[in-house]
Amino acid sequence: MAELLTLARPYAKAAFAYATEQNATDNWSNALQVLGAAVQDDAFSAYLNRPELTPAEQVSLFAKVLGEDQTTAVSNFLTLLADNNRLSLLPEIQAEYEQLKSQNNNNVDVVIESAFPLTAEQENMLKTALEKHFNSTVSISVEVNQALIAGVVIRAGDQVIDDSALNKLEKMRTRLLA
Numbered sequence: 001m002a003e004l005l006t007l008a009r010p011y012a013k014a015a016f017a018y019a020t021e022q023n024a025t026d027n028w029s030n031a032l033q034v035l036g037a038a039v040q041d042d043a044f045s046a047y048l049n050r051p052e053l054t055p056a057e058q059v060s061l062f063a064k065v066l067g068e069d070q071t072t073a074v075s076n077f078l079t080l081l082a083d084n085n086r087l088s089l090l091p092e093i094q095a096e097y098e099q100l101k102s103q104n105n106n107n108v109d110v111v112i113e114s115a116f117p118l119t120a121e122q123e124n125m126l127k128t129a130l131e132k133h134f135n136s137t138v139s140i141s142v143e144v145n146q147a148l149i150a151g152v153v154i155r156a157g158d159q160v161i162d163d164s165a166l167n168k169l170e171k172m173r174t175r176l177l178a
Contacts, residue, residue, distance in 0.1 A: 008089045012096035036094035038065045055082035108136045111155045115148040
């Protein structure tokens, strides 16, 4: 997964830079979302990855998927990806693009995993602390993961703050076995 993200990041940065320059970040966001979903569809992906398809034919398939949303810039972007055999990276490119868009809007998406459901008060306390930490507006989504035993794991892009009992027990186990 990390390798895919490493490959996808330059493409996402280039797409975001171009979209920002053209004042078309939302249009590119929509197009990348559709393209990423298409690649994740098993039937479409199987058809797309047939060896007899040329890169130009692959791009024309995406043009049919996008319909009227297909622009010359998106077509050129897809041609670049197809020529480099990188069309399978579209979901990762889309995710990285959205992260860049959020950062540009001074907004950070945060996923909080908790061993137990959080109260509204706890969510507000965490949100306030994270807004200070990231110096940005924070959008929170909470997931319950009972395997954590207690505590929380906070994910914001590439950053992870793991304050779970499971993590602490694992660290203690590692120290004892060393």
